[in-house]
Every structure is written in C-alpha cells, then in structure tokens.
Amino acid sequence: xxxxxxxxxxxxxxxxxxxxxxWLTHWDKYSKMKSIRAKFxxxxxxxxxxxxxxSKGTLYFNKPDLxxxxxxxxxxxxxxxxxxxxxxxxxxxxxSEMSLSKVGKAMVGPILHLRGWIKMDVDFVQKNYDVxxxxxRLFRFTPKDENTFFKKIEIKLGLSDPISKLILxxxxxxxxxxxFEESKIxxxx
Amino acid sequence: MKDRKxxxxxxxxxxxxxxxxIESSPKGYFFPSKIEKTISELESFNIGSWNYLVFPxxxxxxxxxxxxxxxxxxVVSAVCLPKIQEYxxxxxxxxxxxxxxxxxxxxxxxxxxxxxxxxKMSYLMGSEGRxxxxxxxxxxxxxxxxxxxxxxxxxxxxxxxxxGLLRVMGSEKVLIPIELSFTGSxxxxxxxxxxxxxxxxxxxxxxxxxxxxxxxxxxLDLKTVTLMTIALVIxxxxxxxxxxxxxxxxxxxxxxxxxxxxxGITIIVFGKIHALTLAFGVGIIGLGVDYGLHAFFSPSKKQxxxxxxxxxxxxxxxxxxxxxxxxxxxxxxxxYSSIGILLSFLITKFIQNKVEIxxxxxxxxxxxxxxxxxxIVILAGFVSIFLTNFELxxxxxxxxxxxTEAARSWVYTNLGKKKFFFKIYDAKDKLSIQNDxxxxxxxxxxxxxIYKYLPSREDQLRNFNxxxxxxxxxxxxxxxxxxxxxxxxxELSLLDSFxxxxxxxxxxxxxxxxxxxxxxxxxxxxxxxxxxSSILNARTVHEIMKDFTSMIMDELLxxxxxxxxxxxxxxxxxxxxxxxxxxxxxxFFFSMGLFFLLQFIFHFEVSFMSIxxxxxxxxxxxDYGIFTTDSFIYKNxxxxxGEGINTGLVxxxxxxxxxxxxxxxxxxxxxxxxxxxxxxxxxxVFYCSFFIVPSFMKxxxxx
Numbered sequence: 001x002x003x004x005x006x007x008x009x010x011x012x013x014x015x016x017x018x019x020x021x022x023w024l025t026h027w028d029k030y031s032k033m034k035s036i037r038a039k040f041x042x043x044x045x046x047x048x049x050x051x052x053x054x055s056k057g058t059l060y061f062n063k064p065d066l067x068x069x070x071x072x073x074x075x076x077x078x079x080x081x082x083x084x085x086x087x088x089x090x091x092x093x094x095x096s097e098m099s100l101s102k103v104g105k106a107m108v109g110p111i112l113h114l115r116g117w118i119k120m121d122v123d124f125v126q127k128n129y130d131v132x133x134x135x136x137r138l139f140r141f142t143p144k145d146e147n148t149f150f151k152k153i154e155i156k157l158g159l160s161d162p163i164s165k166l167i168l169x170x171x172x173x174x175x176x177x178x179x180f181e182e183s184k185i186x187x188x189x
Numbered sequence: 190m191k192d193r194k195x196x197x198x199x200x201x202x203x204x205x206x207x208x209x210x211i212e213s214s215p216k217g218y219f220f221p222s223k224i225e226k227t228i229s230e231l232e233s234f235n236i237g238s239w240n241y242l243v244f245p246x247x248x249x250x251x252x253x254x255x256x257x258x259x260x261x262x263x264v265v266s267a268v269c270l271p272k273i274q275e276y277x278x279x280x281x282x283x284x285x286x287x288x289x290x291x292x293x294x295x296x297x298x299x300x301x302x303x304x305x306x307x308x309k310m311s312y313l314m315g316s317e318g319r320x321x322x323x324x325x326x327x328x329x330x331x332x333x334x335x336x337x338x339x340x341x342x343x344x345x346x347x348x349x350x351x352x353g354l355l356r357v358m359g360s361e362k363v364l365i366p367i368e369l370s371f372t373g374s375x376x377x378x379x380x381x382x383x384x385x386x387x388x389x390x391x392x393x394x395x396x397x398x399x400x401x402x403x404x405x406x407x408x409l410d411l412k413t414v415t416l417m418t419i420a421l422v423i424x425x426x427x428x429x430x431x432x433x434x435x436x437x438x439x440x441x442x443x444x445x446x447x448x449x450x451x452x453g454i455t456i457i458v459f460g461k462i463h464a465l466t467l468a469f470g471v472g473i474i475g476l477g478v479d480y481g482l483h484a485f486f487s488p489s490k491k492q493x494x495x496x497x498x499x500x501x502x503x504x505x506x507x508x509x510x511x512x513x514x515x516x517x518x519x520x521x522x523x524x525y526s527s528i529g530i531l532l533s534f535l536i537t538k539f540i541q542n543k544v545e546i547x548x549x550x551x552x553x554x555x556x557x558x559x560x561x562x563x564x565i566v567i568l569a570g571f572v573s574i575f576l577t578n579f580e581l582x583x584x585x586x587x588x589x590x591x592x593t594e595a596a597r598s599w600v601y602t603n604l605g606k607k608k609f610f611f612k613i614y615d616a617k618d619k620l621s622i623q624n625d626x627x628x629x630x631x632x633x634x635x636x637x638x639i640y641k642y643l644p645s646r647e648d649q650l651r652n653f654n655x656x657x658x659x660x661x662x663x664x665x666x667x668x669x670x671x672x673x674x675x676x677x678x679x680e681l682s683l684l685d686s687f688x689x690x691x692x693x694x695x696x697x698x699x700x701x702x703x704x705x706x707x708x709x710x711x712x713x714x715x716x717x718x719x720x721x722s723s724i725l726n727a728r729t730v731h732e733i734m735k736d737f738t739s740m741i742m743d744e745l746l747x748x749x750x751x752x753x754x755x756x757x758x759x760x761x762x763x764x765x766x767x768x769x770x771x772x773x774x775x776x777f778f779f780s781m782g783l784f785f786l787l788q789f790i791f792h793f794e795v796s797f798m799s800i801x802x803x804x805x806x807x808x809x810x811x812d813y814g815i816f817t818t819d820s821f822i823y824k825n826x827x828x829x830x831g832e833g834i835n836t837g838l839v840x841x842x843x844x845x846x847x848x849x850x851x852x853x854x855x856x857x858x859x860x861x862x863x864x865x866x867x868x869x870x871x872x873x874v875f876y877c878s879f880f881i882v883p884s885f886m887k888x889x890x891x892x
Contacts, residue, residue: 042311053311055307055308075308077308107273107318111312172319174314
C-alpha cells in the first residue's frame with residue numbers, strides 16, 4: 001500500500017510538472033501586445049563543422065506581420081519580412097528584395113515559424129507543441145509533427161522579459177540560442 | 190524436304206531477328222549527313238535533355254513534383270519547389286572558379302564583406318539554410334549573387350516562381366521544366382514519366398515527348414493499317430473464291446517472301462531497318478503481285494513476261510535513281526524496294542509455270558474517244574500545282590496530339606523566346622566565341638554562352654594573379670572569418686598556375702567533347718535580324734529544316750527528271766514509237782493531275798511524304814501504262830490477250846489499293862499524306878489505264 005502511495009506521489013508530481021502552465025500564465029500578460037522590440041545575443045553552434053557564430057542585435061515584431069531581425073555586431077545587416085515582402089539590408093543599403101512566395105517555404109520556413117514564437121502566439125504554440133516544464137521558468141516544447149524544422153525548443157521565461165532565453169535545436173544537430181533583454185512592449189488600445 | 194525445313198527456319202530466324210532491328214526514330218534516317226551532324230552536335234549538348242511539363246493546377250503540379258523528385262534515376266532536376274541542394278553543385282563550381290571570374294578585392298574590402306556575409310549566415314536555419322551555409326563558407330565576398338543574377342536573367346519569360354512553382358499571372362496552369370538523365374531515343378524511360386504525370390492531368394512537351402508520341406502513334410496507325418489490310422485481303426480472297434480463281438492467291442507468296450528477304454538483306458547492309466521502310470513493304474507486295482496476276486491471267490506467258498520485264502526495269506529505274514538521294518531513309522527505302530521488286534519478279538516467274546489459271550474474264554473496259562476529254566485533268570492539275578501551298582516543313586513528320594499542341598503553344602508563347610539561334614564552335618576557337626558574344630552584348634539579346642559567365646582569357650589571368658597577390662595579406666583577416674570561411678581560404682591557398690583547360694560544372698551544359706555552343710534567343714523580328722546580321726553562321730533548327738526541305742525538293746525534282754529521262758529512253762527503245770511511249774506515261778500524268786486538282790478543290794496538305802508518294806505512283810503507274818499499251822498492241826497476236834490481261838490488272842490494282850487505302854485512316858501525317866496521294870493516284874491509274882489509254886491507242890490507230 002505504501003508503495004502504491006509512493007508511486008502515486010511520483011506520478012502525480014511528474015504529471016503536475018508536465019502540465020505546468022506557468023508559461024501560459026506568464027504569456028497571458030502579453031495577450032494584448034501590439035509590438036515588441038528586444039535586444040538579443042545570438043549563438044549559432046554547428047557541431048559537425050565545429051563552428052560557433054556569435055552575434056548580437058535587435059528583434060522587432062509589430063502585429064500582424066512585420067518582423068525585423070537586425071544584427072548589429074560587426075557589419076550591421078537587417079532582414080525584414082513584411083507581409084509577402086522579404087528584404088535584406090547591408091547597413092542602410094537595400095541589398096535584395098523579393099516576394100515571400102518566390103523565396104520558397106523551405107528557405108524562410110524556419111523564420112516564419114519563429115515568428116509564431118516571437119509574437120507569443122499561444123494558439124500557435126499549443127497547436128504545434130507538447131510542453132514540459134524542465135526547470136524553474138524553463139520549458140521544453142516538442143513538436144507534435146516530426147517533419148518540422150526543429151527537434152525541440154527550450155524557453156526560459158524572463159522576469160521582466162516575456163522570454164529571456166530561447167534555444168532552437170535543429171533536426172540536423174545545429175543549435176541556435178538567443179538571450180533577450182530590454183524588451184519593450186506596446187499594447188493594443 | 191530437309192532443304193525446305195532449313196528454308197522455313199531461315200525465314201523465321203530472319204523474321205524474329207528483325208524485330209529488334211526495327212528503328213522508328215528519325216535519327217540517322219531523315220537527314221543528309223551534314224544536317225544530321227549539325228543536329229547530332231546540337232543534341233549532344235545537354236540543353237536537349239530539358240523538356241516541359243504542363244499541369245492544369247497547383248494541386249496536380251505539387252503531387253507531380255514529389256513524384257518527379259522520387260524518380261531520381263530519370264529526372265536530373267525539376268523546377269518545382271526548388272531546393273538549394275539541386276543547384277549546389279553548380280554554385281560550388283562557380284565559387285571554386287571565382288578566382289578566375291573576378292578581380293580580387295582589397296584586403297579591407299574582403300574583411301568588410303566577409304563580416305556582412307558572416308552576419309547573414311546567422312539567419313540560416315533548416316536543411317536549406319544548412320546547405321546555403323556550406324556554400325557561404327566558400328563565399329566571403331558574395332560571389333554567388335552574381336551567379337544567381339546571370340542564371341535568372343530572362344530564363345522563363347512570363348513565368349514567375351510562385352510558392353515554388355512556375356506560373357503565369359492570371360492562369361491556373363503550372364509549368365515544370367525537367368532535365369532528364371537519358372536521351373529521347375530511350376522511349377521506355379520517357380513512357381514511365383508520361384505514365385506518372387498523365388493521371389494528374391499533366392502534359393509533356395519537348396524532344397523526348399516527341400520521340401515517344403511519334404513512335405506510339407506510328408505503332409497505333411500500323412495496327413489500324415494491319416487490321417484494315419487483313420479485312421480487305423479477306424474480301425479479296427472471298428471475291429477470288431466466288432470467281433473460282435482462288436489459285437491466283439499464290440501470287441502473294443513470292444511478294445511476301447521477297448519482302449522478308451529484302452528486309453533481311455537491308456538489315457545486313459544498313460544494320461537496322463526503319464519502320465517507314467517496312468511500311469513501303471505493302472507497296473512492294475502490291476507491285477510484285479502485279480507481275481504475278483498479270484502473268485497468271487495471260488494465255489501468252491512469253492509475251493506477258495516481256496511486258497512485265499519492261500514494267501520491272503522502268504520501276505527499278507525510278508528506285509535506282511532515288512537510291513542516289515542524300516537522305517538515308519529514301520536510300521534505304523529504295524534499296525529495300527529494288528531488292529524486293531526484283532526478287533518478287535524472279536520468284537513469280539519461277540513459280541508461274543507450276544500454276545495454271547484458266548479463267549475467261551468477263552471484265553472488259555471498252556475505249557471511247559469521250560474518255561480522252563478527261564485528259565484535261567492533266568492540264569488542270571498542272572495549273573493547280575502553281576496554286577498549291579506545299580507544306581514541306583518537317584513539322585508534318587512530328588505527330589502532335591491536340592492537348593500537346595495546346596500546351597506547347599501556351600509554354601512557348603509565355604517563354605517569350607520567339608526563335609532560338611545557335612552556333613557550335615571548336616572549343617579551341619575561343620576568340621570567335623568571345624567576339625560573337627561581345628558583338629551582341631550591348632543589344633540586350635537574351636544569350637547563353639560561356640562568355641556570359643567567363644571573362645576573356647586575359648582578364649581571367651589578371652583576376653587569377655590578383656587573388657594570388659591577396660594571399661600575402663591574409664594575416665590581417667580576423668580569426669573568426671578565417672575559421673568560418675576556411676574552405677574559401679583553402680581554395681585560395683591551392684592557387685598555383687593558371688589553368689583554363691577544365692570546363693567548370695556551371696557551364697558544362699555549353700561544352701561537349703571539344704565543342705562549345707553559344708545560344709541567342711530573339712524576342713522580336715528586329716532582334717532576329719540583328720542576330721543574323723551580327724553572328725556569321727548562326728542558325729535556328731527551323732532554318733536548318735527549311736534548308737533541308739528546299740534541298741530535298743530540288744533533289745527530288747532533279748532525280749525525278751533523270752528517272753523520267755531513263756524511263757523515256759527505255760520505253761522508246763522498246764516501242765520506237767512516241768505515241769506508245771506517251772500512252773505508257775499517261776497514267777502517271779493523269780494521276781498527278783488528278784491529285785493536284787483534288788488538292789486545289791479540297792485543300793488537303795501536300796507534304797514531303799506526298800511528294801515521295803507521287804514517286805511511288807510514278808513507278809507503279811508506268812507499269813500499268815506498259816501493261817495496257819502492250820495489251821492493245823499485241824491483242825491481234827497469236828493469243829487474244831486483251832480481256833484476260835484486264836482481269837489480272839484489275840485484281841492487281843485492287844491488291845495495290847489494299848496496301849495503301851488503309852493509310853488514309855492513319856492519324857500520323859506522314860502515313861496519312863502517303864495514303865492520300867497513293868489512293869488518289871491509284872484511282873487515276875485505274876481510270877487512265879482502263880479507259881483513257883485504250884481510247885488513246887484506238888484514236889492513234891484510227892488516225
């Protein structure tokens with residue numbers, strides 16, 4: 001009987017952890033968000049090439065569709081997706097511009113997917129991922145569909161930022177991590 | 190008995206060994222060696238391995254796309270949902286050649302640009318991004334964007350990539366260009382592709398499709414011809430049985446044997462036999478049967494074989510003159526026909542003594558001077574020749590289904606490439622290639638050639654040396670860049686001596702076995718004129734074909750005249766009477782006149798095959814002219830030949846009709862055109878031989 005009780009405690013405690021909806025409560029605060037701008041530090045690790053690329057910059061998202069991803073370290077570049085238009089700037093020079101439909105989903109698919117995270121779209125996340133609490137304010141999101149861009153995504157909720165750390169584990173084994181700070185949010189009236 | 194078995198066995202061996210020796214492709218058969226060489230050279234470049242697939246909507250195109258990408262053994266690349274991986278080989282080759290293609294930047298420019306590229310690499314994610322990342326490691330100065338720009342320049346006309354599929358604004362249809370790993374002659378592979386796309390509503394157009402569609406249609410038509418011929422043969426047999434002269438059927442045996450032996454000899458001499466040559470077999474059977482029926486129904490064998498002999502040599506005269514044609518297919522047809530007709534004559538003569546047919550004919554055609562009025566058809570026909578629109582283009586040889594025609598028109602209209610000009614050079618003749626490139630460079634004519642991608646040799650050397658010099662400053666490059674762009678710096682370190690011999694992969698489609706091709710695509714008539722005036726010997730496939738048809742027409746006219754002169758002298762030698770000679774050639778002129786008169790009235794196409802058909806009528810009709818002329822000349826001799834000969838001739842005429850009438854029900858133009866001309870020709874031969882010639886001879890006799 002003691003064993004059954006012990007087992008129940010373990011099972012219930014683990015179930016409680018996996019069904020932890022802290023992230024939902026946390027993100028709920030931002031449900032009326034209109035735009036977000038945050039500084040980031042990015043690290044791209046490619047184990048097969050033994051390479052780590054480090055950069056920093058800002059991410060800006062303005063509902064419903066504008067995403068600006070600016071790398072300010074080294075020579076600054078900016079990548080924007082505005083509705084159907086994809087643009088790349090080198091410094092202030094527009095280097096290329098084309099329709100999203102011409103680029104092909106395979107190339108911009110991961111970035112479009114990432115947009116769902118940056119705008120903290122709860123429906124999008126719940127539809128596509130199973131969530132597990134793996135630490136304090138730390139959550140692992142595993143895709144429901146195996147044929148997706150990422151093997152898993154780990155998110156650490158910030159105290160003052162919606163997300164303080166985002167780690168994307170690609171199916172190839174490559175890893176991309178962002179640390180966000182100084183998030184500035186505007187809200188819909 | 191043993192000999193007979195051996196003979197039968199030999200026939201079957203010959204027959205079955207022939208099956209895989211039958212060729213249906215035009216390659217090596219339709220064109221003179223010079224044109225064949227140009228076409229083969231053009232086909233040897235892998236530009237010919239591109240075909241187009243047209244789908245009614247996006248859904249079907251997407252389904253087809255995944256199926257095409259699974260057919261890796263057949264499809265090298267398909268422009269649908271394009272992936273970097275499909276182009277990475279060419280891009281990599283471009284990047285590894287960049288030390289020849291551009292001047293090296295200064296070390297500070299290299300550092301600056303590499304930092305931009307480094308930052309761009311941080312955006313790359315997913316399998317596509319990873320592939321691009323690998324390429325980017327060879328590319329610290331963004332050379333690949335120059336390659337994309339060159340490749341994309343006006344490549345697909347009005348077509349634009351939408352969601353990874355090529356579409357035209359306002360149309361539901363989707364275009365998928367595909368590069369195939371095999372040649373058009375490997376039709377079983379094309380067939381697999383067609384079976385894959387057809388259920389999805391897809392239509393294939395291009396050289397591979399053309400090969401397959403033509404072969405399939407010829408096979409289908411030959412089945413129709415075979416079935417109809419069998420039906421008509423049964424009808425003939427029933428008619429002969431009803432008349433009590435079934436024995437006459439024996440005349441088909443020498444003709445059939447001759448066709449088989451002739452096919453065997455043709456294979457031995459030419460290596461293979463073309464399906465169209467075999468189609469001529471029915472004509473040979475018809476002609477061979479003529480001699481047999483003519484002889485069997487004649488009471489005077491001696492006289493009739495003399496007549497047959499002149500029929501044979503006048504027919505052979507046409508065949509032998511055409512044997513000198515520059516077109517391999519005509520040479521093969523004439524070789525096959527000459528052997529066939531000669532053997533048929535000899536074998537029929539050999540067996541004729543063993544078969545006696547005593548049949549008193551009730552068929553008789555009486556002459557009347559009124560029939561001579563019909564000779565006006567000859568005059569009207571000759572006038573009609575000048576009003577006839579000869580469609581001598583090679584397109585009549587190319588069978589196109591209606592749905593394929595519609596898809597083809599849509600694709601080429603939207604590709605906006607009005608005409609495709611090309612010039613093939615010796616690879617060593619770089620100066621000419623470069624000069625031709627430069628002369629039209631400013632005119633903005635859409636072009637593909639090696640100098641679109643490569644600078645001149647001098648510039649290549651200058652670029653090469655500039656990169657070599659840059660190596661001395663590499664210590665200034667930041668460590669991060671050195672690590673990320675390590676593959677680039679490794680390539681740079683390997684630069685040793687200038688070598689331009691190897692053709693990089695990105696221009697491999699323009700080089701083949703020591704030959705280089707340059708292509709220009711005119712968008713309007715002005716550009717067309719400009720290309721022709723600027724590039725010496727620039728050709729279009731259309732022009733080659735046009736030259737070919739005009740050459741072949743000249744050739745046929747000359748050879749036709751020579752054959753006519755031959756026949757005239759042979760006949761004059763025999764008759765020593767100009768009216769008898771005219772009487773012999775009347776059926777031909779009447780048939781030709783009738784054909785052109787009917788063409789003028791009904792406007793059917795007169796193609797290259799119609800002209801070939803006229804030559805066949807030429808050989809056949811003179812036989813009938815000789816037979817009927819002789820029957821009139823010798824009717825008062827020891828045996829009254831007239832009526833008996835007429836019966837034999839009507840039967841042989843019917844047997845010829847059996848051979849050719851079914852061809853008019855074919856869908857393939859070349860068979861249909863041949864069928865129409867010969868059917869009309871035979872009708873003319875019938876009327877002229879049995880009504881006009883006797884009237885003409887009677888008129889001359891009375892005169």
